[in-house]
Amino acid sequence: MIRFLAPLFFCLVAATAWAETLYVHAPGDGYLNLRTGPGTGYAIAAEMYHGSGVDVLDKPGAWYRVRHPDTGLSGWAHSSYLTHRTDLRDMYVNSPGDGFLNLRTGPTSGAQVIRRMYHGDAVSLQGRNGRWFFLYHHGSGSQGWAHGRYLTGP
Incomplete structure (x- = not known):
């Protein structure tokens, strides 16, 4: 049983380590809304500030499911306000x-x-x-x- 669980645990840890990090690019307002669903009609869970990093959990379309490390909250953000740039x-x-x-x-x-x-x-x-x-x-x-x-x- 341990032989079976150890590789599974390693795969789960490795998958978590490969999460992509993007950065909020919203210089106009200074923040991007983290929403409870993939669209502007969903409630705002938190504000993510310009330059802050987010962990991308899923990319099903233009709205990405992300986790904001500062708050620990997961939700949805529009991909047009996320970038790979680290100089923000x-x-x-x-x-x-x-x-x-x-x-x-x-x-x-x-x-x-x-x-x-x-x-x-x-x-x-x-x-x-x-x-x-x-x-x-x-x-x-x-x-x-x-x-x-x-x-x-x-």
Whole structure:
């Protein structure tokens, strides 16, 4: 019996290890909806943020069944917002109206301002809390939080 189960276990582990990783490419909104089914009519289970990785579980058509490692949730995402690119953590400040975006000590508009980042400044995504992104500012080396609405992808 053990001789039969050991190869089966190895195959299951090996199949899991071969899961394809893709990355959310949604620089406009800053996130992609993870849905409970393959279509926009299905409920939203979670928001997956621009640059975050997902494990592809199945590709039956334009909608892929994926697992989001940050939340552990599985669901469906449209393939046009998923890419193999790994450089999506590089972003830019997109604040043409004000010309700047505040880098803050915490993920809220009430947190202390560390510095102003100017329209077009390069930043790297380090983490996130909801729609707030923890960033590394390339020009100054500062780290802090900024709202994802004012960031765009490469």
